[in-house]
Structures are given as structure tokens and as C-alpha cells.
Amino acid sequence: EVQLVESGGGLVQPGESLRLSCAASGFTFSGYWMHWVRQAPGKGLVWVSRINPDGFITNYADSVQGRFTISRDNAKNTLYLQMNSLRAEDTAVYYCARDLIYNLPDYWGQGTLVTVSS
């Protein structure tokens, strides 16, 4: 059974940093592109970033480019999202998701809430 479990969310002040983790199991993690997708409270889904299986190709939404960094450790079956210079508008539930094909995720974690507020 495919499982994705996010962790690392919490309350931070504007300008601070946070690192999210996503532990994967039930599939060959090193063979898949992975994504981060976020959802602000009461709002829709927004794609954030993706990374290729070996970690050398990454893409970002314009809104996080230069502030967020996606990475992975295939030995630990774990996906990461380093978030720097956080803003109030980054407040959201962050989901990690496995890619099925061409940036269409199939399996999703349950999400971790990030709140940016002073």
C-alpha cells in the first residue's frame, strides 16, 4: 500500500524558515517524480514544486521560486521542502504527492499545516 506521511509543519513568524518532510513507503520511491502541492485555508489546490527521481531536476511555481527548495533522499525514502523567507500568504496545508504521469499526481499524503503569522 502506497503511503505518504508529511511532517514538519507548524507556526512560524514572517521571514523565518521551515523544512517539511514526507516519508514514503509501499512503492519504489527512487523511481518516481514527486510533488509538493499546497492548499490555503478554504482555498483551492496550488502546485508548488516537483523533483525528478534522482533529484537533479526541479521545477517551482513562480510564487516560491528562489525561496523554496525541493530535495529528496532516496536512501531514506524521504522528500523534503525547505521553505525560507516565509510570508503570510504561504500559510497552507502542504501535501506531498507521487507523480503518475506528466505532473498529474496519483497518491497524496494527508498534509501538514504551515501557519505564517506574527
Added chain:
Amino acid sequence: QSALTQPPSASGSPGQSVTISCTGSSSDVGGYNYVAWYQQHLGKAPKLIIYEVSKRPSGVPDRFSGSKSGNTASLTVSGLQAEDEADYYCCSFTGNNKALFGGGTRLAVL
């Protein structure tokens, strides 16, 4: 990049059919057959129900179907059931190697 355009709400009675649209551009929906639909119940993670415009993952009822014409993709839910009440999101691959979601449609089963 702006979200794909979906109607904010849709509704139907049990047993009826409802169609939700998702409009983009030639750089996303119209340019690729990589469009997916997700169902999200309140407080839950999204669930994939349609991928590559019209394919259904294993376990998804055939009451859910997808199609595309030009820059607009559509999700049809036939034989509406109470458990279909949820938010629905479309998603498309984009030409700059990113993904774009729609704003979401809240489906009410009256």
C-alpha cells in the same frame, strides 16, 4: 500563471448527471492530453478520479467520466449519489514543465 477556470459550484439530485468544466489555454489543457480530476471531501486529501483526460484509476466507479474539447476539459458524474458531494479540481500539465490546478468546484447533491 492563473488557475484553470472552473465554476465555483454545481448541483444535482440523486440519480441525475452533472458536468463540471475546466477551461485553460493552448499552453495547458488544449495543448496536452494530460488532464486529471481530483475529488476532495472536507478535511481529506485529494483523490485521483480521472487522468489523461478520460482514464479511470482502478476502483473509481464508471459513473465518473472525463472528456476534452479544445481548451476545455469536462468531468461528468452520472447517477449522482450522496457520497459524491465534495470539491472537484482539475489539473493540467503545462508547457513550462509545471502543473496548474483549477479553482475547484463544490458539488452539492440535493
